Amino acid sequence: MAKTFIGPKLRQLRIARDLTQADVAERLGISPAYVNLLENNQRSLSVKMLLAISETFDVDVKELTKDNSAHVLADLRNAFGDTTLEGAAPDIQELRSAIDRAPAFVDHFLQLHRAHRAALRIIMRGGMDGRDEEMLHASPENAIHDIFRKNSNYFAVLEVAAENARRAIPVAPESLFVDLRAGLQKHHGVSVEVRSLEEMGESLRIYDDTSRTLLLSQALNTENRAFQMAHVLAFLTEGRMIAKMARNAQTDPERVQPRLEVELGNYFAAAFLMPYEPFLNTAEETGYDIDRIALAFGVTFEQACHRLTTMQRDKAQGIPFFLLRLDRAGNVTKRFNATSFDLAEYGGACPVWNVHAAFSVPGVIFPQFVEMPDGQQFFSISRTVHRPVFSAETQDRRLTLTLGCEARHAHRIRYAASFKIDDPTLYQPIGINCQLCPRQACSQRAHQPLFINLPIDANRRGSTRYES
Known part of the structure; x- marks a missing residue:
């Protein structure tokens, strides 16, 4: 049986109620030294102690034991991969230590990073227009x-x-x-x-x-x-x-x-x-063939893709997927993410990623293996979906739907069966967008990157006007 640690949460509960470790110890019937060990994750919780803490602080047991550390760790890795940050990024152990020992700091740091990204998006789309406060939320x-x-x-x-x-x-x-x-x-x-x-x-x-x-x-x-x-x-x-x-x-x-x-x-x-167990079983049996899944449950391709992102029940998990839906201009109109994929958080504006190619052949699935600048590798499929048509003026309302996961899960997916997954040349190098992408010698670059200088030589012309 897995051990349960809730040190940071216990510390936050205590501080929020203006209690000392001695106060908590008295209420739980244990020693202050033991409370200190619990708060520092040096002792695991027994079921009896977990229930006592839940009753003492009036907090649901599920809320106490819910573990978001994997997603928080992925978000931190993505944040420290930002090209605005210089020097060596913290290693995995340092990041895990921060999550365990300073969860409030980590939460505020990630909020700050999201605000920074939001500000960049607004600036790149045409300026602030006096929306200083809006940018921070x-x-x-x-x-x-x-x-x-x-x-x-x-x-x-x-x-x-x-x-x-x-x-x-x-x-x-x-x-x-x-x-x-x-x-x-x-x-x-x-x-x-x-x-x-x-x-x-x-x-x-x-x-x-x-x-x-x-x-x-x-x-x-x-x-x-x-x-x-x-x-x-x-x-x-x-x-x-x-x-x-x-x-x-x-x-x-x-x-x-x-x-x-x-x-x-x-x-x-x-x-x-799409009930959980029958849906997951069908997905696994068909190799995540989305058309067959949709037919089995009488739903649309998009509804089946959306449901696949929710297969995260403890001890009955499917592949952790991300989902993006984009219009022709590259605007993200829907997104869900159960992975560490940075691109799923900030859009699909990289022209090397074939999400937009699906518009050229409606209804056809485009598979692709991609690699982010930090080395993370993913597999994605893209296909057009249709919006309701109201009249002759609203005939073409197609959107592109992209479903993806970490490349290590690709062997379970039927759409990847024809690829040699271990071939390094299979992976297309992509980025979040041109302004934030540090890649050099990219023939698809459409903008000068904001935080690095690309080499320019008057005597040499590169594949784009931004780099010699």
Whole structure:
């Protein structure tokens, strides 16, 4: 059985309540010296002591034992790989020591680094326009992304709730819409109607709690109609729990909390349509063949990809994936990340990465092995997906969806089967974007890097105008 250490959390709880180690020792019935050992991770916790701490400080046991150190370590490595920092970066042991002994410092350092990156993005997109304060705060999208990532894109309570809801409303992949429609009417008195584009306008879903009526747009295909119905079911059955989860995230109640509730509802919907164990088993059996997975559960390619990023249940984990969805201009419109992939955090603006090539051949999957400047290697697949079409003016609303993981998992994925994974020439060197990329002699460079000087010689012309 794995040992449990919660030293930094215990220290934070004590300091937040203005207690000394002697005060904690008295409440727990142990010696101050033993409290000191616990806080410094020199003693593991027994179940009895864990329960005593939980009761004493009124903190949930799961919250005490939740371990985010792997994600925090990945974020620190990415931050110290920033080209604005000079000199040798701390090694892994130093970073782990900082996480264990100074978690508040690490958290604030990462917040500062995120603010720095946000400021750079705004500057590169056209200046600050007086938005000094805005630059220091994460956007709602980034805040929600961070909350999901801290939970490894997995919420056990929502999984259980979705499984219970599916038992109450049994559905089959080939008849999701019909089964959900009947279930909503029978168990919740909600009637579902599909309305014309003229009636719905730009809205895809409208739910009126007073009349208990759910209106869905004709623009939605069958799979997306089922997803929207499952989303409404989330709030009918677990609305209070979802609201509480959003409040407990301790984020901006006006800018972030409503959006977070929507995303948690989407999580429930995905878990309802694609139950955890059957979904993971199908993924493993098919070699993560996404089209076959989607067919097996009656969902879209994008819904299946999104669900794959949530397969992080303890002792029943799938491959840790990241997911990016981009438009033609390179804007990230959706992202989830269960990996250490820096590119998944800051966009897909590197032209060497083939995420944009998918637009040239819609519906075709583009596999690629890539390597970041710090040596991290990843495997990704990219394919176009479609948004609902409302009229002749909105015909081409394609986006590119990219799903990826660390290269060491690629042997489990069918799309990588034809590649020699151990061939170093297979990996394309990429970066976050040209302004932040330190690579030299890149024929795709579109901007001068901000923090390094590339060699320029009037007597020599390189492959780009930025380097001789």
